[in-house]
Amino acid sequence: MPGELICHADAGSQYTSIHFTEHLGLEGIRPSIGSVGDAYDNALMETINGLYKAECIRTTVFHEGPYRTIADVEFATAGWVDWYNNRRLHSTLGNVPPIEFEQAHYATLNREPHPAQERQRSWGASMRKRVTAWPQRVWAVEGSNGAGRSLAQRLLADGEHVVDVPAKLAARARMLDTGHGRKTDAHDAHSVAAAAVRAKELRVLALDPQLEALRMLADRRDELSKARVQAANRLHRLLAELVPGQSKKDITTGQAKAILASVRPRDLVGKTRRRPAAEQLAELVAVERKIKALTKELKEMVLTSGSTLDLPGVGPVVAARALADVGDVARFADRNRFASWTGTAPIEASSGEIVRHRLSRAGNRRMNHMIHIAATTQIRLDTDGRAYYRRKIAAGKTRREAMHCLKRRISHALYRQLRADAKTAAIKDVDAGPGGHRGATQESSAAGSHPHTGTSDQPLPGPAPTTLPAHTPARKTTRSRPLEPAS
Secondary structure, three states: OOEEEEEEEOOOOHHHHHHHHHHHHHEEEEEOOOOOOOOHHHHHHEEEHEEEEEEEEOOOOOOOOOOOHHHHHHHHHHHHHHHHHHHHOOOOOOOEHHHHHHHHHHHHOOOOOHHHHHHHHHHHHHHHHHOEEEEEEEOHHHHHHOHHHHHHHHHOOOOOOEEEOOOHHHHHHHHOOOOOOOOOOHHHHHHHHHHHHHOOOEEOOOOOOHHHHHHHHHHHHHHHHHHHHHHHHHHHHHHHHHHOOOOOOOOOHHHHHHHOOOOOOOOHHHHHHHHHHHHHHHHHHHHHHOOOOHHHHHHHHHHOOOOOOOOOOHHHHHHHHHHHHHHHHHHOOOHHHHHHHOOOOOOOOOOOOOEEEEEOOOOOHHHHHHHHHHHHHHOOOHHHHHHHHOOOOOOOOOOOHHHHHHHHHHHHHHHHHHHHHHHHHHHHHHOOOOOOOOOOOOOOOOOOOOOOOOOOOOOOOOOOOOOOOOOOOOOOOOOOOOOHHHH
16 A cells, blocks of 8 residues: 555664655655664664674685685675574574574464465365274285375374385286276275285384384485485586586586685676686585585484494495384395395396396385495405405406496395394383383384295295305206395
């Protein structure tokens, strides 16, 4: 409405001109000035400038040594702004950071539930109301480690009994059902229910908040790692255009910073080209800072869980991914089943008298990638893995085949360590259960299975042997050679 908008300005001569006042009147804006220096916008800017100089420019907190280039000031300013808004305690806000004060402010304004939240509550209430007639009910969720994870977690949080139905088992039930195997919501639900009723042993899930938090942090770090690769590639392209021939393939933020500091273009095109490169470098620095913080948090959570995955090449990131994806290792009958799940066990592809094996493309590809990282690290460093890798090459295997053997060996080592950790945890639970009583049973995690159950497409329960089964010698052929299991 005209007259409701007020323009608070300083009492400087440039703001008290007749033309300026007339323009405000034509636009329906009420002018407002106070004494010199107490206008709201000017006072705010002077306060921010004073804090910026005192906390950023005149200290070495956000920059080491003197400021030599504009890029040094830009990086220090970015760090100060991030600290000012997210971690600095403001006395006028009750000694909380601005971001927390803002969140609390909007939380008081948005007291009404969000429509999506209201729909979720009503959906959950109606679903629980429909199943009250079956007190001894069991929920069957397809793919509790994938698309069905959120539903399984909600049911577990409500105290429901939930089992996991593998997608392959539900697909077999759908194929043998009537209706030409059409994939609809109704047919999917019927197939999952039929598979759950007929299957003798399915994974029984249990709520584990710590493991769920570990999985979410591991997923977040994976996303940041992909974002870092994309940011680094874009920065490499911009630097190659800005300074041809000086940009390295695996450039670091320090090297990129030095290159930008050495370039001072005079023309419009050069200045425009340098600006996005500086912005891209700032984004890369921010992403790397987040990755570093997440890695530290993952390390603390892995140590808190009591895991002893301190194998060569297995750092906190690999250990966190292994713990989050494996869950309860008791669902794997032996290390061969575990290797099949990680995709490190070869698949037989024999035909007639030709006996051969090929690389498995199935299994958990994220775990396979983590094992590949561990294998690459062991080959690069002076470890037992490097000696094993070289022995396989000396025995006549190619580098790729030797890498496959080493990954299989690391898979066995991970399984052995996970079994040892689970056994130690089970002994502690038996010695002192809930409330300090002896004889408490161990529940499985939400990402794993019950210690005494299996699944149709997962390993069946049973004791884990200490060695691989005896290798059956294949008939000799001149066309191919079978892939030997790692020892």
